[in-house]
Amino acid sequence: MSIKTTVIGSRHAGTSVLFSILDVLASVGRDWEMLHGLPMQVPTFNVSLRTPDGAPYWDVNGRKITPDAVLTEAPAPDLVIVPDLHFDPNAGLPEDLKPVADWSRAAHERGAIVTSVCSGAVLLGAAGLLDGKEATTHWGFADMLGREFPEVKVCRERILVPAGDGHRVVTAGGASAWADLMLYLITRFAGVDEARRIAKIYLLDPHLDGQMSYASLTSGRQHDDHLISEAQVWAAQHYDMPSPVAAMAELSGMTERGFHRRFKKVTGQAPGDYIQTLRIEEAKQILETTTSPIDEIAADVGYSEPSSFRSAFRKRVGISASAYRKKWQALLPVTQ
Numbered sequence: 001m002s003i004k005t006t007v008i009g010s011r012h013a014g015t016s017v018l019f020s021i022l023d024v025l026a027s028v029g030r031d032w033e034m035l036h037g038l039p040m041q042v043p044t045f046n047v048s049l050r051t052p053d054g055a056p057y058w059d060v061n062g063r064k065i066t067p068d069a070v071l072t073e074a075p076a077p078d079l080v081i082v083p084d085l086h087f088d089p090n091a092g093l094p095e096d097l098k099p100v101a102d103w104s105r106a107a108h109e110r111g112a113i114v115t116s117v118c119s120g121a122v123l124l125g126a127a128g129l130l131d132g133k134e135a136t137t138h139w140g141f142a143d144m145l146g147r148e149f150p151e152v153k154v155c156r157e158r159i160l161v162p163a164g165d166g167h168r169v170v171t172a173g174g175a176s177a178w179a180d181l182m183l184y185l186i187t188r189f190a191g192v193d194e195a196r197r198i199a200k201i202y203l204l205d206p207h208l209d210g211q212m213s214y215a216s217l218t219s220g221r222q223h224d225d226h227l228i229s230e231a232q233v234w235a236a237q238h239y240d241m242p243s244p245v246a247a248m249a250e251l252s253g254m255t256e257r258g259f260h261r262r263f264k265k266v267t268g269q270a271p272g273d274y275i276q277t278l279r280i281e282e283a284k285q286i287l288e289t290t291t292s293p294i295d296e297i298a299a300d301v302g303y304s305e306p307s308s309f310r311s312a313f314r315k316r317v318g319i320s321a322s323a324y325r326k327k328w329q330a331l332l333p334v335t336q
Contacts, residue, residue, distance in 0.1 A: 004048075005045045005077060006079070006080050006107075007047060007083065008083065010051060010085065011096075012085040012086050013059055013086070014061065015060075018059075018065075020179075021081055021117075021182065024202060026045070028045055029043055032197040044194070045079075048068045048077075049069075050071045052070065054069055054070035072103070076112070077112050080112050080114045082104065082120035082121075083116075084117050087119070089122075089140060090144070093148075097123055104123065104124065104127045108168065113167075114169055114170075115185070116172065117172045118174055119137060122137065122144065124171065125149040129164075129169050130152040131151040133152065133153065133169060134155050135152050135153070135154060135161055135163060137171060139173070143268065159172065159174075159177050160172050170185075180206050182198070182204075183199055228267065231248045231263065231271075236278060239278040239279050239302055240300065241302065259271065275302075277316065279302050279309075280301075283309070284324065286300070288324075288328040294306070297321070309321075
C-alpha cells in the first residue's frame, strides 16, 4: 500500500527543493528497476503537491507552479512534507501560512507523520507540533524558532531530528537537508536497501558533519539597543586584543557584571561567547581563502594558545580547522 504523501506548495516555497522531493519520492521502486531491467515495483509513495486552494501560483523564484490538488481533498495524507520557506526571520511566519499550520496540526492529530525541511520548521512550530520536542531548522532561522516558540529545544547543529511519540514529527536542517529527510523516509517506509539505491541514483550523501560547518556564526537576533550596538561595532574591530570583554564594558560606562547581563539579554549571547564567535568566523574566512598555517591564524584572531583555538573551532563549527579548510577550498578553481 502506497504512503499517501502531501508536499505543501506555497508562494514562499523554493522551486528546487519542492520538485526534488517530488522527483525522488516518485522514483522509489521505479528508477533502479528501470536501470537494471527489473520489473517496476508498486510505488512506495503516492505523492501529491497541494495548496490551500489548489490554484496555480507564482513561487518565490518567479516560477509558475500548478498544484495537483487542494489540501483538504481526499485522500487524507499519511505523510506531510513542508519544504523550505522564504521569509524574513525577523518578521515571523507570513499570515497566509498560518492556515496551513492549522491544517498540518489537524493532519497530525489524524495520525499523519508531519515533516519539514529548512525554515519549514517554523510552520511546524506555529502548528504547536514542536512544543516540548527537539527540532532543527536552517541555521539562519534557529534563533527565530527558539524565540517564537520557547518550548522547543532547538538543535541548530543537527541535520535531522525525529521527535515525539513514534517519531511522527521530523525536522531537517538547511535546504539541502531535503536529501537527508528523503533518505530517512525511504529507509523508514521502503527499507535501507532502497534508500541506498536512491542515494546511488541521485548521488546523495548524508550530511554526517551536521550543519554548523555551513553556518554564518554571526547571524544573530536584531535589536535596537544603541549601547550594545556600539559595543558590537567595537568588538568587530578589536576582537583579537587581550581581554576584549572588559574593554567593552569600560567603553559602555557600565560595570562588567551589568554589561554582561545587558549584552546577553539583548543579543542572546554572553559577551565572551560573542567574542569567540567573531574570532572563529574570521578564522573561517582566512581558512577558506588563504594557505596560512593554522597556528598563525589562531594568533591572528586572538588566541595565544593554538590548542585553545582548535578546541573552540571544533566546538562551534563541528569539524576541525584543517577539515574545514579542505572542505571549502575544494570550491576554488583548479589552476594548471
